[in-house]
Amino acid sequence: MLVGMDVGGTNTDLAVVEDGISSLKVPNTRGIADVLHHVRGPGRLAVSTSTPLNHLLTRRDWKVTSLLIPGPGLRWPGGVKGAVNHCGDIVEEVDREEVTSFLASHPADALAVIGKFSVRNPALEQKVAEYARGFYPDERICLSHPLAVLGFPARVATTRLNASLKEEVFRITKLVESERNTFLFFRGDAGLSPPGDVIRNPSVLTNSSAAAVGLGVSYLTGLRDCLVIDVGGTTTDLVPLESGMPIPEVLVHEGTRTATHVVRAHSLPFGGDSVIRDGLMPWREGNALAFGGSGPTLTDALNRTGFEIGDYHASSGLDRRLAEQVVDEYCRKVAEAVQGFDSPRIAGCGYLAPFLVPEIAREAGRQFSIPPHAECANAIGVAVSRVSLTLVAHFDGVRGRSVVNGEVRRMERMGDEDELVESCRQEVRRQALEAGAHPRDLDEIRVLTCSSYDVVRGAFRRSRITDIVVQVAPGITVEAR
Amino acid sequence: MTTVIVFDEAYLRHEQSPDHPERRERLSYTFDQLREDGIFDHPSFRHVFPVEATQEQVARVHLPEYISFLKEASTRGGFIDFDTVVPRGLLPLALLAAGGAIRAALSVLRGDGENAFALVRPPGHHARAGTGAGFCYLNNMAIAVREIQQQGIRRVMILDWDAHHGDGTQSIFYGDSSVLFTSIHQRPLYPGSGDTSEIGEGDGMGYTVNMPVPPGTGDGSYHYLFDTIIAPLAREFAPDFIAISAGQDVHFTDPLAGLAVTARGYAELVRKARQLAGEVCGGRLVAVLEGGYSVEGGLPYTNLGIAAALAGLDLENIREPEVFADWLLKAQDPSAHQRVCRMADTLRETLAPYWECFSF
Numbered sequence: 001m002l003v004g005m006d007v008g009g010t011n012t013d014l015a016v017v018e019d020g021i022s023s024l025k026v027p028n029t030r031g032i033a034d035v036l037h038h039v040r041g042p043g044r045l046a047v048s049t050s051t052p053l054n055h056l057l058t059r060r061d062w063k064v065t066s067l068l069i070p071g072p073g074l075r076w077p078g079g080v081k082g083a084v085n086h087c088g089d090i091v092e093e094v095d096r097e098e099v100t101s102f103l104a105s106h107p108a109d110a111l112a113v114i115g116k117f118s119v120r121n122p123a124l125e126q127k128v129a130e131y132a133r134g135f136y137p138d139e140r141i142c143l144s145h146p147l148a149v150l151g152f153p154a155r156v157a158t159t160r161l162n163a164s165l166k167e168e169v170f171r172i173t174k175l176v177e178s179e180r181n182t183f184l185f186f187r188g189d190a191g192l193s194p195p196g197d198v199i200r201n202p203s204v205l206t207n208s209s210a211a212a213v214g215l216g217v218s219y220l221t222g223l224r225d226c227l228v229i230d231v232g233g234t235t236t237d238l239v240p241l242e243s244g245m246p247i248p249e250v251l252v253h254e255g256t257r258t259a260t261h262v263v264r265a266h267s268l269p270f271g272g273d274s275v276i277r278d279g280l281m282p283w284r285e286g287n288a289l290a291f292g293g294s295g296p297t298l299t300d301a302l303n304r305t306g307f308e309i310g311d312y313h314a315s316s317g318l319d320r321r322l323a324e325q326v327v328d329e330y331c332r333k334v335a336e337a338v339q340g341f342d343s344p345r346i347a348g349c350g351y352l353a354p355f356l357v358p359e360i361a362r363e364a365g366r367q368f369s370i371p372p373h374a375e376c377a378n379a380i381g382v383a384v385s386r387v388s389l390t391l392v393a394h395f396d397g398v399r400g401r402s403v404v405n406g407e408v409r410r411m412e413r414m415g416d417e418d419e420l421v422e423s424c425r426q427e428v429r430r431q432a433l434e435a436g437a438h439p440r441d442l443d444e445i446r447v448l449t450c451s452s453y454d455v456v457r458g459a460f461r462r463s464r465i466t467d468i469v470v471q472v473a474p475g476i477t478v479e480a481r
Numbered sequence: 482m483t484t485v486i487v488f489d490e491a492y493l494r495h496e497q498s499p500d501h502p503e504r505r506e507r508l509s510y511t512f513d514q515l516r517e518d519g520i521f522d523h524p525s526f527r528h529v530f531p532v533e534a535t536q537e538q539v540a541r542v543h544l545p546e547y548i549s550f551l552k553e554a555s556t557r558g559g560f561i562d563f564d565t566v567v568p569r570g571l572l573p574l575a576l577l578a579a580g581g582a583i584r585a586a587l588s589v590l591r592g593d594g595e596n597a598f599a600l601v602r603p604p605g606h607h608a609r610a611g612t613g614a615g616f617c618y619l620n621n622m623a624i625a626v627r628e629i630q631q632q633g634i635r636r637v638m639i640l641d642w643d644a645h646h647g648d649g650t651q652s653i654f655y656g657d658s659s660v661l662f663t664s665i666h667q668r669p670l671y672p673g674s675g676d677t678s679e680i681g682e683g684d685g686m687g688y689t690v691n692m693p694v695p696p697g698t699g700d701g702s703y704h705y706l707f708d709t710i711i712a713p714l715a716r717e718f719a720p721d722f723i724a725i726s727a728g729q730d731v732h733f734t735d736p737l738a739g740l741a742v743t744a745r746g747y748a749e750l751v752r753k754a755r756q757l758a759g760e761v762c763g764g765r766l767v768a769v770l771e772g773g774y775s776v777e778g779g780l781p782y783t784n785l786g787i788a789a790a791l792a793g794l795d796l797e798n799i800r801e802p803e804v805f806a807d808w809l810l811k812a813q814d815p816s817a818h819q820r821v822c823r824m825a826d827t828l829r830e831t832l833a834p835y836w837e838c839f840s841f
């Protein structure tokens with residue numbers, strides 16, 4: 001049994017995929033614990049949540065301080081002493097007094113610690129984190145080495161984002177774990193991760209709702225190339241699919257490229273709950289009149305054009321001509337956005353898709369379909385996803401150590417390239433199984449990078465350095481097929 | 482405006498033998514350093530991939546017999562000198578290095594960037610028209626210079642800052658007044674040429690300028706030579722384009738040479754060259770990597786420094802880690818500067834008949 005749960009801004013969607021599909025929508029006011037009571041029994045639970053990001057958006061006064069250990073290179077203001085070189089050797093030590101006086105003079109809500117080449121040796125970042133424990137709780141300190149990839153500026157941007165999300169992700173994890181022993185987070189690139197990994201790098205949750213509908217529609221329709229239009233309460237999201245998967249791209253935060261990849265999506269600030277004044281407004285104030293709200297929304301406008309959604313009589317206070325005008329305006333705006341994508345076909349999902357997507361498709365001149373269960377495609381996408389992991393490894397035969405996803409290990413002997421690749425495959429396999437992956441989802445482990453060079457000191461070849469990246473890519477689990 | 486970085490991972494592929502000084506490891510750490518410093522995502526830089534130089538472009542510099550030899554040797558393996566063997570499969574990689582220099586120069590010409598840095602391997606400045614030498618097969622710099630001249634650039638000034646004399650480049654342009662070749666290099670050191678008395682021949686008399694410096698020469702002397710020889714020459718020659726043969730074996734940690742230049746000192750030289758190019762030739766400036774064998778202590782920091790200086794970024798933090806401080810003290814020879822000044826006096830005297838800036 002596969003259980004998917006998508007915690008949105010106002011509702012939580014649940015889907016259970018077993019022999020058939022069943023789904024449920026629960027208002028958030030009842031709390032996550034209450035929702036989880038609906039899915040007692042065995043089966044894998046996967047959770048997608050946009051709440052950490054919403055949380056971030058609502059507390060504008062939150063401040064993250066970055067403590068940089070830039071070492072030699074381009075100039076970064078606000079750095080402290082200390083340096084790790086390209087091979088992971090500590091070539092300059094950090095100074096405890098400098099660090100603590102920096103922290104004392106830069107008070108903030110959370111701390112991001114980023115050292116250059118920390119992905120080759122995290123020791124200096126860890127040392128700074130230790131000094132920082134007197135200033136911040138663990139849930140508000142983020143380090144950059146778990147990001148595993150080179151690119152100091154990208155790690156600065158990612159770690160800053162992580163520092164503002166970590167505490168909330170930590171809270172949600174504890175909450176879910178109090179009801180279920182194990183669960184997985186659904187990431188913004190449509191893969192699943194164990195909570196520990198996500199707490200170390202919460203930025204991966206960005207765009208997870210878009211990734212969820214993308215994967216869900218792919219599962220429900222079997223379409224390889226199409227544009228998913230998800231009509232939600234507050235937004236309408238456009239998510240293109242290629243070869244049956246949403247398309248990963250670099251996440252940008254504070255105008256800087258991060259080290260995180262999430263699916264490509266375009267979000268319009270209009271949905272079924274968008275307020276109507278003299279036209280459609282890009283915000284939500286509450287439910288539609290048809291669902292017990294106090295003012296008319298796009299949903300009520302649909303009712304006035306002839307549909308019967310919810311308590312449709314309640315929508316009758318809205319002027320009919322204004323209603324028609326608002327629906328037209330909405331469909332035109334979405335159709336315009338559709339022109340930015342060259343997918344031949346549109347697939348609609350979300351509760352209001354059957355009422356709006358046909359008109360959007362007509363306006364945009366594309367074919368469309370709306371699969372069964374379209375109203376909970378998001379939660380289905382979360383349910384049918386699979387564990388996906390990336391292993392970034394750097395093997396240094398000279399120094400007798402390897403660094404795997406930012407963690408240093410001793411290495412007794414340096415194998416040849418084939419051996420090292422095989423050991424990486426096995427490790428990623430072991431980690432994925434530990435996280436709850438289905439063994440047959442691990443049939444294909446991709447080798448994304450494999451390069452080596454000899455290290456010569458004096459006139460002698462001393463050993464080799466090898467970089468390997470292997471991945472279990474995101475996708476739909478065999479259990480759901 | 483941006484600085485174009487020409488680089489391809491294929492440049493990490495060439496290797497004569499695993500323990501040769503000119504080996505893959507040379508650029509691997511540099512590549513790591515550039516990636517970690519975010520150069521490939523930085524708004525001031527544009528990463529461009531090279532394409533192989535064409536037969537026609539190479540034939541403007543090298544003799545047909547030599548090109549045929551390289552082709553042949555490249556399939557079976559071959560021998561040029563004890564430092565320079567031809568490993569199998571060399572030719573496409575050598576063509577890609579020459580093509581990288583061309584790509585860099587043309588992107589500046591076309592305005593894709595204000596200036597450019599070609600991080601190529603194998604190097605080129607010892608290669609002559611008819612033979613390779615000293616780890617070099619094709620003269621990347623000369624091939625790029627001839628290409629931009631083909632595209633309408635008339636006068637080019639070359640600043641060869643490799644620790645070794647750029648004898649190949651010198652010989653190619655020795656009789657040519659359209660290319661002003663200047664070289665600062667250590668003496669004594671391979672290949673032994675590059676005396677102040679070598680100043681060109683025929684039409685090219687006065688258009689070859691050699692500045693041999695003793696071991697232990699450091700940043701101060703290099704800047705002295707830039708300010709008192711290179712800059713005045715540039716103003717008088719008024720080139721349309723400046724090209725740096727950016728060898729980095731001048732670094733104080735280099736195992737093959739005995740000079741004492743720092744990453745910061747080198748970067749500041751490039752900053753001055755950028756200013757000079759702005760003054761005399763609309764900023765058109767390209768740097769092409771030549772030698773440099775201090776794979777860990779020198780190359781990552783110097784290459785990053787060159788890139789940063791070309792882009793006009795703050796150079797304050799371009800430096801080696803502190804652990805190298807003693808090494809620098811040992812490499813410097815305080816008496817070297819006096820000898821550099823005497824050499825410069827001799828040079829000015831020798832060149833006085835050809836350059837007004839040096840006449841009394």
Ligand SMILES: [Zn+2]
Nearest residue numbers: 643645730772
């Ligand atoms: Zn050299």
